[in-house]
Amino acid sequence: MIRAGLGLFLAGFLGLAQAAIAAPPPVEAYGRLPGIEDVQMAPGGARYAFIATTGEARKLFVSTTDNKPLQVLDIGNAKVRELGWAGDDHVLVTFSQTATLGPKYTVWRTERHSVVVLNVQTGKSFQVFHEQRNKMAGFVDGEYGTAQIDGHWYGWFGGLTCDADRNGCHDFHDYPDLYRVDLDTGTPSLAAHGTYGIDGWLVSASGDVAARALYDGKNGRWQLLAGKDGDQVLAGGTNGFGGVGDLELGRTPDTVLAQVPAGADDSARTDGYEFRELPVGAASAHAGVDTTRMEEPLIDPATHLWIGQRLRSDEKDAVFFNPTLQARWQGTRKAFPNNIAHLESWSADFTRLIVKTEGGDDAGTFWMVDIQKHSADPIGSPYPDVKSADVGPVQMIDYKATDGLALRGVLTLPPGRQPKSLPLVVLPHGGPQARDYPGFDWWAQAYASRGYAVFQPNFRGSGDYGAAFRNAGFGEWGRKMQTDISDGVAELAKRGIVDPNRACIVGGSYGGYAALAGVTVQHGLYRCAVAVAGVSDLAGILAYEHRLAGAPTSAPLRYWHTFMGVESSTDSRLAAIAPAALADKADAPILLIHGRDDTIVPIDQSETMESALKRAGKPVEFVEMKNEDHALSREETRVEMLKAAVAFVEKYNPAN
Numbered sequence: 001m002i003r004a005g006l007g008l009f010l011a012g013f014l015g016l017a018q019a020a021i022a023a024p025p026p027v028e029a030y031g032r033l034p035g036i037e038d039v040q041m042a043p044g045g046a047r048y049a050f051i052a053t054t055g056e057a058r059k060l061f062v063s064t065t066d067n068k069p070l071q072v073l074d075i076g077n078a079k080v081r082e083l084g085w086a087g088d089d090h091v092l093v094t095f096s097q098t099a100t101l102g103p104k105y106t107v108w109r110t111e112r113h114s115v116v117v118l119n120v121q122t123g124k125s126f127q128v129f130h131e132q133r134n135k136m137a138g139f140v141d142g143e144y145g146t147a148q149i150d151g152h153w154y155g156w157f158g159g160l161t162c163d164a165d166r167n168g169c170h171d172f173h174d175y176p177d178l179y180r181v182d183l184d185t186g187t188p189s190l191a192a193h194g195t196y197g198i199d200g201w202l203v204s205a206s207g208d209v210a211a212r213a214l215y216d217g218k219n220g221r222w223q224l225l226a227g228k229d230g231d232q233v234l235a236g237g238t239n240g241f242g243g244v245g246d247l248e249l250g251r252t253p254d255t256v257l258a259q260v261p262a263g264a265d266d267s268a269r270t271d272g273y274e275f276r277e278l279p280v281g282a283a284s285a286h287a288g289v290d291t292t293r294m295e296e297p298l299i300d301p302a303t304h305l306w307i308g309q310r311l312r313s314d315e316k317d318a319v320f321f322n323p324t325l326q327a328r329w330q331g332t333r334k335a336f337p338n339n340i341a342h343l344e345s346w347s348a349d350f351t352r353l354i355v356k357t358e359g360g361d362d363a364g365t366f367w368m369v370d371i372q373k374h375s376a377d378p379i380g381s382p383y384p385d386v387k388s389a390d391v392g393p394v395q396m397i398d399y400k401a402t403d404g405l406a407l408r409g410v411l412t413l414p415p416g417r418q419p420k421s422l423p424l425v426v427l428p429h430g431g432p433q434a435r436d437y438p439g440f441d442w443w444a445q446a447y448a449s450r451g452y453a454v455f456q457p458n459f460r461g462s463g464d465y466g467a468a469f470r471n472a473g474f475g476e477w478g479r480k481m482q483t484d485i486s487d488g489v490a491e492l493a494k495r496g497i498v499d500p501n502r503a504c505i506v507g508g509s510y511g512g513y514a515a516l517a518g519v520t521v522q523h524g525l526y527r528c529a530v531a532v533a534g535v536s537d538l539a540g541i542l543a544y545e546h547r548l549a550g551a552p553t554s555a556p557l558r559y560w561h562t563f564m565g566v567e568s569s570t571d572s573r574l575a576a577i578a579p580a581a582l583a584d585k586a587d588a589p590i591l592l593i594h595g596r597d598d599t600i601v602p603i604d605q606s607e608t609m610e611s612a613l614k615r616a617g618k619p620v621e622f623v624e625m626k627n628e629d630h631a632l633s634r635e636e637t638r639v640e641m642l643k644a645a646v647a648f649v650e651k652y653n654p655a656n
Contacts, residue, residue: 001515012409030446031642033058033383033635037368038083041065041356044302045347047120048354048368049091050082052380053635060093062120065352065368070120079633081113084372085301086146086153093119094143098597098629102521110599111629112139115157117496119181127187129159129179142200145304146183147207152185156191156203172601178209192228194620202247202256205304207650210280213242219555223655224258226280227593235260245273248297249304251321254283255459257306262467272467277306289321295464302348304473310343312436312464314396318343325350328371331452335369335376340439352380358440361388383442390415392448397489401460401484406473409457409488410436411497413443414655422453423502423655424492426518426526428485430509432477432563433470435462446642447506450653453498459484461563475565478517478577484515486525500525506645507599508532509630514611516579519588529593529654530645533601533630536609542569544602583612591648595628620649 009559022210032053039050042353047070049062058080072396075093080582082094092115099112130138142158158176178201192201192209199222202211209228215221222243226232234256244257253632255277276290291309298308298318317333320326328350333341344366346353352370355376363386366379384532392415399407411418425447429436436456444454458465459481461473485505493500505518505526512534513585519529535541545556546569566573575581590613606622613620621645628637 024449031639036380043348044088045352122185145203165222170439213244250277270331278308367395375421424498426505428511428514432510433463477564504528507528520582532593584616593623594624600630
């Protein structure tokens with residue numbers, strides 16, 4: 001049961017699964033932004049913070065762990081990206097907004113990040129860099145940690161310095177500098193100068209600059225340098241797709257843990273990267289830890305040291321180096337035997353944990369786990385209107401591509417229906433170097449609630465399956481990456497689970513491209529296609545990336561060229577895999593949905609596709625979402641997207 005105090009604190013806007021209802025929930029129940037998210041424990045374990053929706057409003061809540069409200073901050077419709085703590089008294093909330101960088105960068109519309117700091121004791125808040133006219137007012141270019149120095153808390157942020165006068169900023173510098181910001185007053189001070197190619201810093205728990213990363217997008221050269229002045233080279237090399245990824249302290253303060261490009265022959269590493277723990281200065285290297293399955297490091301909230309790893313697996317389990325911590329986590333997992341349990345955050349002494357469960361009949365639940373009391377109390381559900389009986393069962397499906405490559409995908413079945421000859425929605429992921437996991441997927445479950453089986457294939461080129469699997473996608477955009485999807489449909493039909501003649505394909509971003517290619521590059525497979533922020537004009541998207549880079553070569557361009565198997569935006573091979581160029585061959589109705597503020601895949605990709613389909617006399621509908629970005633960050637437009645997409649599939653491929 002919900003504890004009395006917590007129930008009173010959250011009453012009326014955060015619900016847990018109740019009794020089953022006869023009819024499925026409305027589509028809005030799946031499309032709304034989560035009712036509760038980003039639940040983060042303070043290091044001391046006595047407080048926690050989260051973002052929640054109360055009616056039409058979204059707010060930051062801070063409470064004690066015995067459910068005494070401390071602070072509430074109204075965040076309106078701001079797009080929250082991250083929530084964290086600096087000690088026990090300061091909450092840092094990261095937002096983003098679509099912005100143009102100024103007259104010098106007229107082609108640059110991008111998502112710029114800002115950070116608001118809330119003092120839990122006083123209730124006062126401020127926006128980092130907001131009052132500094134010689135910084136990009138209110139925007140940060142990277143967050144690099146927090147530390148307590150002489151009893152006072154500071155945060156480190158990248159800031160794009162500009163020349164300023166009484167009329168404001170002009171002539172932004174081409175790279176960020178690192179600033180130390182007082183988390184009570186907001187006053188910044190320069191911590192380290194940036195340089196050409198700066199790609200991030202690492203700040204120690206004592207507030208010192210421990211390392212910095214450099215990446216030259218023109219030639220692909222990367223370096224990892226130790227010290228404030230970068231006078232020790234820890235690692236370096238060449239990688240066309242990017243430089244250093246995660247950058248943390250190692251298991252001791254005199255080591256650095258870095259996610260760096262792996263050697264060309266190291267196919268076991270995650271997506272071409274490996275984690276390496278490197279000694280700084282005169283320190284000696286520690287005995288190695290097997291990181292071949294590590295998706296991300298687990299970091300101690302107090303010491304900032306590396307204490308474990310989240311595994312690259314379907315359930316993304318956590319493993320700790322300390323046997324006591326590992327035993328506590330394993331004991332916690334046993335409390336949820338029928339669900340996938342994710343460790344969200346924890347106190348520095350690991351006696352209190354925030355755990356999120358999903359899967360089985362659970363649409364998602366956040367729990368407060370107290371190790372000493374042997375208790376697990378629910379905090380709330382991201383999808384409170386989706387009850388246990390409404391959750392469709394989820395399983396992983398193993399199959400093989402036509403050329404024999406072993407593949408996996410996620411299958412979500414409609415609740416309460418036998419898995420036999422079901423209508424199908426194919427839902428390929430974006431990226432394309434992403435992947436889908438078993439668990440509660442709001443988009444998949446919305447279709448399942450309407451009677452559809454939903455298949456999410458992890459085609460070649462997907463992430464988290466190792467470099468060899470990623471590399472198998474090189475040159476296969478619209479080719480084997482596409483047939484991997486339809487090979488999965490054939491496998492489900494072979495097993496008798498779905499009716500292959502009753503299938504539609506739906507996707508966002510690269511998944512939107514795959515949906516369009518499913519009815520233009522491929523034929524005879526799908527009754528309809530829905531593309532949300534999908535790529536249709538491959539030459540156009542490459543030209544767009546070229547304009548953003550301001551150079552004929554860059555890491556993103558090399559990445560897209562490699563996956564598409566072409567050398568430039570004028571390569572003749574693009575025509576065979578570009579949906580807009582093949583619009584006259586479309587063999588099913590198409591729905592295009594796109595946000596006007598999308599800076600990843602610009603809306604002209606859908607506008608070009610709509611025009612091409614209309615010229616060819618093909619059935620097409622277009623939903624433009626105002627003030628929406630690539631991530632579908634706003635509730636109103638996310639609901640609009642889902643309602644339109646579900647209605648379109650039901651129109652052309654009815655479930656009953």
